[in-house]
Amino acid sequence: MAPARPISELASIIERHSRTLENELKDSPISKFSIEFGAPPQVEIPAVLEATRSELIETIDELRIRVLGPLGYLLTLMFPVPALAGVFHVLYKFDIPSNVPISKESISYKDLAERCNIPEDDVRRIIQSAITFRVFEEVEPEVSIRHNAISSTLAIPHLKDMLGLVLEEQLPGTTKLTDSIKLFPGSGEPGHSASVLAFREAKAVKNSGLEKEVVDPSKSFFDCIAEDEERVARFRSAMGMSTKSLAFKSSFFVDSLPWADKSQCPETIVDIGGAGGEIAQAILRGHRNVKKAIVLDLPEVVGDAKVPEDLEGKLEYASYNFLTETVSHPADAYIFRHIFHDWSDQYGTKILKNLVPALKKGGKIWLSEVVLPNLNEMNLSKSQMQRAADIFMKSGFNGKERSRKGWENLLALADERLRIVSVTKPEGAHDSVIEIVFDA
Structure with missing residues (x-):
């Protein structure tokens, strides 16, 4: 493995390649590399600049990882990713992007909540989480939002279907990947796949009626794991680890x-x-x-x-x-x-x-x-x-x-x-x- 380059060298590469792309594309519609509403949904560049863009993206990624450090980087992978899956599933299921005006016009969280039949506090929290990843933009803090170029693509029918496929067909399968490997080691049968296991389990739960049955809504996550010593120990260990982070x-x-x-x-x-x-x-x-x-x-x-x-x-x-x-x-x-x-x-x-x-x-x-x-x-x-x-x-x-x-x-x-x-x-x-x- 080659010795790590100084981060100042990485920053210089980023600046050099950024200037190259700006200069070579200054007369094209994508020259601003904007994510404002109305910007082109794809950044299509000449083939001669692809190597420059690829190295730019790779270098940005390396610099970010090294500045975050090993634990900081891992936490930014493990923490936001499942939360984002939840955020995008709510956006998809309640068709939130399509209910935001497909223009530069803003809409209040209150009006959007009414359109989507979702509590205002929930729609605000979901969208604000998405905004930290630059999906949507907030116009008036805590009050109103509008589309940017990224969020507006989620209202395109084909992309909406792709989002639904990932979230409702593929994502559940990833949670059963371990079970698939354990139950059917080395199997090449499609019926032994993690996605099929997830589908069968969801169908069984639905047929049993358990998905809607909540006998005592005051019972919390902690009550659910209380009798499982392994899960309790894991939770305490994880919380202990999180508090060892410098930020805590x-x-x-x-x-x-x-x-x-x-x-x-x-x-x-x-x-x-x-x-x-x-x-x-x-x-x-x-x-x-x-x-x-x-x-x-x-x-x-x-x-x-x-x-x-x-x-x-x-x-x-x-x-x-x-x-x-x-x-x-x-x-x-x-x-x-x-x-x-x-x-x-x-x-x-x-x-x-x-x-x-x-x-x-x-x-x-x-x-x-x-x-x-x-x-x-x-x-x-x-x-x-x-x-x-x-x-x-x-x-x-x-x-x-x-x-x-x-x-x-x-x-x-x-x-x-x-x-x-x-x-x-x-x-x-x-x-x-x-x-x-x-x-x-």
Whole structure:
């Protein structure tokens, strides 16, 4: 394998080839390489420039991968791809592209939702996720969208059929590829293919009526896997791995708390849903004016938790179910990290209402959660992971990632006395730090 070229050399190749294409094609309709509505759907270039374009694309790809690094690159492959499959399936099934004006005219999310018979919040989340991959464009943030050259092609009948073929015939087969290899190793029979296995399973489920049967809608993903030790262990391991990503460092949250100033520092904090107490321990060690921390979580989570020697007398663990119990531990500040994105507003409201009785006037709640930014041309790639996470929250838990407006709506539903004081996003962090005050 040849030695890796410096990334500055890769950047030079990209600039050189980009200029070559611009100069050679300056008088042609594709010279701007635009994705605005009305731009040619295909970039057809002379054969003599194909090698230049191929090397340009390859070099762009190599530079991106190397700048992201091994883990960053893998996460950008594994995370958005299944979410995108879900996004495109909704676009296809509800015929969303055809219901957006095939012109430069915009349409509000509200009107589009009515046309497609889909909840407005859902259509907004689906399209905003697509926009991070430059499919559609948002005209007024959170309000309206329009087609660009990419999204408008999805309304072309033949391409729409191709999308349906990929999503409804081929994609299900990919989930059964492992089963096909295990059940029929080395088989060349078409009836042993993964797609046929997926078709047979879907047909069996449909004939049984199970696809519409939901006995208890309050049972979550976690309830479904609770009795399968292997799946539970895998989930915990995966979550542990995700938190090891540099963007999820707990120090982003801990260091952003303005508690170096003793007058602003709470003496007692409660970490709700704090699991093993990583955040509480970091706060006690990093903010010496915090005298006591209590970690609340389900009994099976905190049952075996141990207090480190250096924190004895300052750290406690107690059992608590934030959906069914009222908080009974008084504190100056309450902390939630990565809790609310698992839950819809219906259940997020319950969590907050169960906390309100414990709050005193001026009491603070601190959240470490995603705050989705408004979409613009400068942050689309950066937003892909967060918007993909939002689709995962929707598909996995009926939960959601929220914009600032979404957080304000959640607080208003829970108690009108809850108010956002500040939202801070540390540079390089995945999450924002949300400061909430209780104005009794």
